[in-house]
Amino acid sequence: MLLLALPGCCYFIVFYYLPLLGYVVAFQNYLPFIGFVDSPFVGLDNFRSLFTDPGFWAAVENTIVISLLQLLLYFPVPIGLAILINGLISTRWRRFIQSVVYLPHFVSWVIIVALFQQMLGSDGPVVHALRATGLPAVDLMTSPPFFKWLVTLQLIWKDAGWGAIIYLAALLSIDPTLYEAATVDGAGRWRRLWHVTLPGLIDITILLLILRIGALLSVGFEQIILQRDNVGPGAGEVLDTYVYFHGIAAGQWGLAAAAGILKAVIAAALVIGANRFAHRLGYGGVYT
């Protein structure tokens, strides 16, 4: 019987747990043709050169700024969308809107970037509209100052609808008699939203917030690597692309792995910290 689980077990061990050993190259001057075992150990040298590289700090800053921007602008959107959809009384409309807003989640990042290029690029409707009103026509796809807003907009377009699913499920599980009782007590639409709906969403919101905080240093890798070259590394480099370009592309394995370790350790600390904090506030959190 357990034999049936064997292929799956091998997968998780080989592609999730074994790679953790690979982080040893962060402490080595790893040379691919010599291999892990014989590459010379260099202690913390990789971390030292990482910390003195201004490119690394720029990547850290970009990552954190994009993450916070997404937390602020993206995170609330699915909640609002779910409440709006939930307010629809007609099931037919509700189903129609749901099918439309979930769709972009299944579209690949390559296509999403192509779509945005079409919309916001030099020939798109936005530039046409800007030109028609006499404003300076900026190609928003290649504008470094706009980049962080751009990736946030793309995330909202792609995933806000899909993100609403889980809140919709939570909304459906709110006991309708609560609404009834609140109405009998004289609560209007907005008081019910405040005193019944939002408290019904708080647990799932906290859970997702913790997961989001744990991923603070991971901002859509596929999305950003597709567009980094449009705006240059100054505006478009994030931690993951830094690791990719220094490690895979430039062969600075140790340096890139060191950045990867830092990221992983900080992410783990963030999840644990956020979870503790949620427990202290009296909420469930992700794990106990």
Added chain:
Amino acid sequence: MSRRPIWMERPRLVERLAQGLILSLVVLLVVYPFAEIVSTSLAGQADVDAGGGLVLLPLHPTLRAYQVVFEGGAVTRAILISVGVTVVGTLASLATTVAMAYALSRPILGSRQILRMALLTLFFAPGIIPSYLVVKQLGLLNTYASLVLPVLLNAFNLVVVRQFFMAVPEELVDSARLDGAGDLAILLRIVLPLSKAAVAVIGLFYAVGYWNAFFNALLYLNDQSRWPLQLILRLYVIQGAPLPGVGSYVTGQAPPPPESIQMAVVVIALLPIVFAYPFLQRYFTKGVLSGAIKG
């Protein structure tokens, strides 16, 4: 059509208008880009020039862009590769997921620990450099296997399938065992047919993942002739490289405008998703997945 519950007051006109307006805007924002790429892909040079590069409605719709794309060869090959990887990958993923989920759905020694090990992987990513080194050590660089094996299983899908297998009554399994059925026969003849819907939707999720994947191919495949469709799309549409075969296109007619060729490739890459979507959607609106999330 469902009705407003009796306790709820009639919504005021302003509220209804605001709600309708916001939701219509949301729908428009999602639908408009899709509409525009389709019309651009059907446009000829005259349509593109008339709109200054922006085509809302092609007055002379033509399929020439698609014809050129398929004649070029590069896209056709990439489509074949993507289809192959998607089909093989999905079957392999489903087989391992179903087998593992079944083993973990029965109360046997060790299944708790294995489940915990699998679940933990939801909370961390293996990291780019270590993953690359593992794939390299396994000798998978530049092979199609590198597009499948590193993403073979997904712990979330595993849990969803396991949840459905757990719902199969133990008595049914026991009686089959008394009749002499082995584990594999029970899985294939009893458990699987009872959870068809869930397994189908998980298969579709895997398929969409394989079809859309682009980063693993970028990471592990140096050889451009092995690139799947998403990477080809990146090369010709996002990076704007000219499609091979298009420049040398001579039949007395001018070639279609580059905009429509690019958008034709985008539409081709979108088609499988559009076809799979109604099936996907039927299941997740029924709450197949949200039920599992709570469990």
